[in-house]
Amino acid sequence: MKLKTVCIGVAALAMSAIAISTAPSRSEDKKPYTIYLSNNFVGNDWRQQMERVATVSVNKGPLKGRVDLKIENVENTVQAQINSLNNIIRQKPDAILVDAGSDSALNPTIKKACDAGIVVISFDQVVTEPCAYAVASDWDRIPSVMAEWMATQLGGKGNIILDRGLAGAPISAQLQQGYEKVLAKYPDIKVVGYYNGNYALGPEQSGVAALLAANPKIDGIMTQGYGSGAIQALKDAGRPIVPVVGFSYNVAALTCAQTQGAKCILGSNPAYLSSEAIKLAVDILDTGKKPAERSISVKGDFVTTDPFESKLYPGTKMIKIAVGENAFPDQAPGLTLPITPDWVEITAAEAAGSK
Structure with missing residues (x-):
């Protein structure tokens, strides 16, 4: 039903x-x-x-x-x-x-x-x-906005690789389908490879690395996980840093903010x-x-290096990544951002259990 x-x-x-x-x-x-x-x-x-x-x-x-x-x-x-x-x-x-x-x-x-x-x-x-x-x-809104952001970053043209998430997980299929539904509107954006990131840094990094080795030109990476593993794979391969889609873990926001030339959007659950x-x-x-x-x-708000106005979901709130304000070097890598609703103030330390 x-x-x-x-x-x-x-x-x-x-x-x-x-x-x-x-x-x-x-x-x-x-x-x-x-x-x-x-x-x-x-x-x-x-x-x-x-x-x-x-x-x-x-x-x-x-x-x-x-x-x-x-x-x-x-x-x-x-x-x-x-x-x-x-x-x-x-x-x-x-x-x-x-x-x-x-x-x-x-x-x-x-x-x-x-x-x-x-x-x-x-x-x-x-x-x-x-x-x-x-x-x-809203698991329809999240992948749609992130795919729209990617298309905007690429100017509607380029080669991307896409994370299938965890095999058999319903939410993984929903995210993949959400990405692909929006990308289908941009015939000059080609998905040239898929990998299973399993919502873990290791599989994300190795999956991206394998596809980088097989594809000389990659213009964007769409993960279902951290995104920071994908950026590390780009660095290790000596490849240009390209726009990356991921989810709003603290380590992802910090990596995006502290990597020269990085452009990221991080969806939040x-x-x-x-x-x-x-x-x-x-x-x-x-x-x-x-x-x-x-x-x-x-x-949930989107955390990003490059805020944009979504045409698919007008009024979608974008939070620009700022180290110390919404990305926290002194907190756990797995801290999920943003950390507080608007009717109560929950600090990063409280959310991380470090206070």
């Missing part, structure tokens, strides 16, 4: 509500809401940052003192998350946030929580159960999706109002 998605800015979530429940408002109740975050996997930088910013966002700003947040990490199996969710439901919290191990296998358990009167919000890896809200990045899910849960609990659509798209 394909979900209809509506893009709603954070500040407008409450205003978008059209359906009002009979639940009484607790906006003036001093008792904090009990909210559980169920996470099926914690083995990468993004998931760890996601949990840190969730914790920070309920301890400062408008949500300070409003939420008793409990984070439950489980083994990366569907059954483990189902068991954990059943235990959470028995605690009768006000809301449950779920970064799901399956888009459908959790549905009966999610429905059980909804039937118990619990607000359920899936985020990042979302579920298809209609009673749960879904907060995620912000780790603060967890904070947005918490904010939405509190808005619903405070007002009793529900968003107009169950699927809510968060518009």
